[in-house]
Amino acid sequence: MEDRIARWETVIGLETHVELATERKLFCSCSAAFGAPANQNCCPLCLGEPGVRPVLNEKAVELAVRGALALGCRVETVSVFDRKHYSSPDLPRGYQITQFYRPLARDGAVRITPENGQEHTVHIAQVHLEDDAGRLFHDWEHGDTRVDFNRSGVPLIEIVTRPDFRNGDEVVAYLEELKTILQYLGVSDCKLQEGSLRCDVNLSVRPEGSTELGTRTEMKNLGSFRAVRRAIEYESRRQIALLERGERVVQETRRWDEDRNESISMRSKEDARDYHYFPEPDLPPLVLSEEYLLDLRARQPELPGEKRARYSREYGLPDYDARMLTGQRALAEFFERTVALGAQPKQAANWIMGQVLRQLSQRNIGAEHMSLSPEALVKILALVEEGRINRNTAVQVFDAVFDGGDPEQYVKANRLEQVSDTGLVERAVERVIRENPGPVSDFRAGKEKSFGFLVGQTMRLLGGKADPKTINIILKNKLVVE
Numbered sequence: 257m258e259d260r261i262a263r264w265e266t267v268i269g270l271e272t273h274v275e276l277a278t279e280r281k282l283f284c285s286c287s288a289a290f291g292a293p294a295n296q297n298c299c300p301l302c303l304g305e306p307g308v309r310p311v312l313n314e315k316a317v318e319l320a321v322r323g324a325l326a327l328g329c330r331v332e333t334v335s336v337f338d339r340k341h342y343s344s345p346d347l348p349r350g351y352q353i354t355q356f357y358r359p360l361a362r363d364g365a366v367r368i369t370p371e372n373g374q375e376h377t378v379h380i381a382q383v384h385l386e387d388d389a390g391r392l393f394h395d396w397e398h399g400d401t402r403v404d405f406n407r408s409g410v411p412l413i414e415i416v417t418r419p420d421f422r423n424g425d426e427v428v429a430y431l432e433e434l435k436t437i438l439q440y441l442g443v444s445d446c447k448l449q450e451g452s453l454r455c456d457v458n459l460s461v462r463p464e465g466s467t468e469l470g471t472r473t474e475m476k477n478l479g480s481f482r483a484v485r486r487a488i489e490y491e492s493r494r495q496i497a498l499l500e501r502g503e504r505v506v507q508e509t510r511r512w513d514e515d516r517n518e519s520i521s522m523r524s525k526e527d528a529r530d531y532h533y534f535p536e537p538d539l540p541p542l543v544l545s546e547e548y549l550l551d552l553r554a555r556q557p558e559l560p561g562e563k564r565a566r567y568s569r570e571y572g573l574p575d576y577d578a579r580m581l582t583g584q585r586a587l588a589e590f591f592e593r594t595v596a597l598g599a600q601p602k603q604a605a606n607w608i609m610g611q612v613l614r615q616l617s618q619r620n621i622g623a624e625h626m627s628l629s630p631e632a633l634v635k636i637l638a639l640v641e642e643g644r645i646n647r648n649t650a651v652q653v654f655d656a657v658f659d660g661g662d663p664e665q666y667v668k669a670n671r672l673e674q675v676s677d678t679g680l681v682e683r684a685v686e687r688v689i690r691e692n693p694g695p696v697s698d699f700r701a702g703k704e705k706s707f708g709f710l711v712g713q714t715m716r717l718l719g720g721k722a723d724p725k726t727i728n729i730i731l732k733n734k735l736v737v738e
């Protein structure tokens with residue numbers, strides 16, 4: 257089986273649709289918010305009624321341009337909207353407004369590091385603006401399918417790659433990177449569960465070493481990374497099996513059925529001219545000045561890839577840490593502020609990757625919604641550094657002040673300061689030795705494990721507030737000497 261697969265190469269290109277984070281729709285002033293009751297956010301334009309003219313939302317253009325710049329694209333000073341015709345119940349006017357002949361931007365590149373793979377570049381062919389269609393949903397109460405036009409007219413960018421992927425790991429690494437970049441910029445929330453990021457997978461196979469592309473199929477609207485990965489595995493195997501049987505792959509659109517775990521033929525699409533594209537007569541060409549583009553370029557924030565490189569260079573952090581910290585923009589900013597306040601970078605990184613991410617995942621929130629201040633974390637680190645609390649107490653303090661509060665005051669109010677009186681530690685150790693003759697003789701007979709038990713007992717007597725190193729030294733002395 258392995259041998260057989262190794263003779264074939266899978267070639268994948270991706271078209272990703274990302275909803276832009278605007279308040280309004282692309283061509284009218286209806287709200288673009290997700291989650292409103294069905295058909296609440298629509299006007300005659302959203303519903304495709306004749307005689308209403310589209311007016312372009314400038315905020316959507318700005319977000320699209322910022323996204324395209326971050327993906328390394330050349331943004332065109334002139335782009336043109338076209339009508340793409342097709343018939344569907346969620347598209348009442350019979351065409352989508354998109355950019356086909358002259359897209360907003362071209363020729364970008366994204367660096368990816370796939371799991372079990374080498375870092376490499378994925379080329380972006382183009383980025384263009386378009387509006388979303390409505391959404392069909394099943395009405396369980398009435399037992400029929402209905403249509404919700406709230407999504408109709410929501411601004412999208414479509415990001416089209418070159419056929420640069422060879423497997424699902426590479427595709428998922430690219431989508432993760434894309435998501436991080438667009439979230440950093442505030443271009444999109446990229447919430448897969450709300451359909452803000454969906455992709456179409458174009459896939460073909462060819463004999464290893466061949467430079468010609470095989471016949472491709474397209475799987476549309478994959479809404480989770482898991483679905484993307486499984487759809488690619490399935491479709492790649494299906495096409496290889498066809499070719500090995502001497503049959504041919506039909507160029508067509510296929511639907512991925514997540515429950516049945518297979519792709520199903522929807523319609524054959526021999527030719528793109530089916531869509532009968534032509535320039536949208538109601539919208540002038542989109543003209544962007546050089547000054548406008550320079551200004552947006554100057555206002556771009558530092559992107560995750562740049563941050564990762566800087567974290568290894570300036571702070572000497574391992575690649576893994578740099579990736580974790582830059583995964584969310586708010587988390588990276590929290591880290592940078594903590595370090596700016598004097599925390600040792602690796603120590604701050606460990607606390608953020610361990611304790612901060614633990615708290616965030618327990619609450620199921622992003623770092624942007626966290627109320628812990630960098631000042632509080634720096635104070636906790638200082639308390640440990642000064643030997644005033646031990647590591648376990650520090651975690652307890654951290655949990656207590658995560659939603660607000662002063663670590664110093666919390667330590668004082670709860671009498672958590674470490675017992676630094678060695679006389680007190682000594683008396684506790686003596687009592688533990690007296691009360692635990694079994695473990696003591698075990699230890700003396702060479703059972704190292706009993707030592708940990710005795711340290712634990714001493715710590716318990718001291719209310720968890722002693723420095724474990726001090727207990728270790730005193731306990732060892734007493735056990736060996738007496």
Ligand SMILES: [Zn+2]
Pocket residue numbers: 281284285286297298299300301302409
């Ligand atoms: Zn509208």
